[in-house]
């Protein structure tokens with residue numbers, strides 16, 4: 001089902017596979033329309049299916065990433081890129097090593113930077129140098145965070161060091177042997193860079209995301225629920241499965 005709500009297009013699809021297919025179609029269309037585009041990419045469980053579908057499209061010659069540049073939303077801090085929990089490792093393993101993107105065109109905040117402020121400043125400069133992000137992929141945290149911009153962030157921040165919320169540490173502990181191993185800090189490109197993207201797609205799957213999705217769309221625009229700022233963006237496509245859309249469908 002496809003809905004229009006204020007400035008957003010909302011797809012409510014049957015299941016996770018369907019949202020992965022839809023997201024991959026939109027991203028591939030973006031690359032085909034503008035082969036040298038700049039993509040903003042997310043990690044976490046939600047976009048994994050999308051990356052798999054995109055690899056398949058690449059293998060079938062339906063999309064060519066050779067001229068694409070990417071900027072990832074976030075990275076844990078501090079973390080070695082060789083650590084299997086790092087987002088640098090995730091991107092390499094799950095996507096970049098399986099497509100024809102040039103490694104030098106893939107940017108991820110440096111989880112080992114000694115001078116974090118300088119690194120953050122450079123990350124912002126690089127995004128600007130490439131003309132900003134054309135197409136940003138987002139997931140959403142159970143607490144409404146986007147790109148690790150946790151409740152009570154400043155909407156105007158660019159790339160910066162963030163303290164992860166307890167709820168996020170709890171949610172992400174599923175990837176670690178022990179909750180104590182989950183980093184408590186991360187580097188995020190900030191809401192400002194996200195909001196300056198020309199187009200945004202946000203994916204959510206599962207009932208545990210339903211409340212955050214409902215507040216994002218129908219709640220007040222407030223730093224308490226960072227994703228609510230997307231109500232002010234004029235090109236957002238939200239791709240949900242039935243479970244994540246459970247609380248909003250009756251209101252669309």
Ligand code: F6R
Nearest residue numbers: 042043044045046139140147148
């Ligand atoms: C990851 C990121 C996070 C996730 C969010 C949801 O790059 O930006 O904001 O999108 O934590 O994570 P999953 O998809 O694992 O539920």
